[in-house]
Amino acid sequence: MKTATTNHTRFGLARPESASGQCKRGFTLIELMIVVAVIAILGAIAMPQYMREVRKSRRTAAKTTLLDVASRQEKYYATQNKYGALTDLGYTGATIQAPSATQDYYNVTLTLGTPTNGFTATAAAQGDQQKDTCGDYAITNLGVQTVTGTDSNCW
Numbered sequence: 001m002k003t004a005t006t007n008h009t010r011f012g013l014a015r016p017e018s019a020s021g022q023c024k025r026g027f028t029l030i031e032l033m034i035v036v037a038v039i040a041i042l043g044a045i046a047m048p049q050y051m052r053e054v055r056k057s058r059r060t061a062a063k064t065t066l067l068d069v070a071s072r073q074e075k076y077y078a079t080q081n082k083y084g085a086l087t088d089l090g091y092t093g094a095t096i097q098a099p100s101a102t103q104d105y106y107n108v109t110l111t112l113g114t115p116t117n118g119f120t121a122t123a124a125a126q127g128d129q130q131k132d133t134c135g136d137y138a139i140t141n142l143g144v145q146t147v148t149g150t151d152s153n154c155w
Contacts, residue, residue: 055128055129055131055132055134056154057099058098058099058105058106058129059129059132059134059137059154059155061098061099061100061105061106062098062099062105062106062108062123062137063123063137063155064098065096065098065099065106065108065123066108066121066122066123066137066138066139067139069086069089069091069096069108069110069121070121070139070141072089072090073089073110073119073121073141074141076088076089077141082117083112083113083117083118083119083141084112085110085112086110094109094110095107095108095109096108096109098123104126104127105125105126105127105128105129106123106124106125106126106129107123107124107126108121108122108123108124109121109122109124110122113141118140118141118142119140119141120138120139120140120141121138121139121140122136122137122138123136123137123138124136132149132154133149133150133151133154134147134149134151134154134155135147135148135149135150135151136148136149137155
């Protein structure tokens with residue numbers, strides 16, 4: 001007859017055998033709860049940092065779009081001797097979604113001066129991006145950059 005323990009050990013402890021003579025395998029409830037707790041702690045630390053980085057990349061895309069608008073305005077001014085609307089610059093509408101048309105985390109708009117002697121291009125946060133403390137960003141034809149958020153070092 002077989003004994004109740006075997007030479008198979010886990011963490012240095014003997015494991016009981018079942019009536020059929022095989023070792024019982026599996027995880028205890030305590031082991032599973034420890035794994036769940038570790039995953040929850042890592043998630044609680046990692047998620048805010050991840051969202052901060054995602055919002056930062058969206059800000060970069062919006063700033064790139066604004067600089068593209070400003071560049072196109074200067075090219076347009078060089079040939080037309082005035083600043084034009086977004087449709088004059090090759091865009092399809094009065095607003096641009098940044099970072100792309102399917103992901104509108106920023107709405108980029110253009111305000112022309114009177115009588116079209118200047119412009120201000122503004123990226124206004126939309127949706128989830130409004131949770132960002134960096135706020136909206138604007139650039140003028142003179143290169144003046146303004147930020148409406150509480151953290152002006154973001155842009």
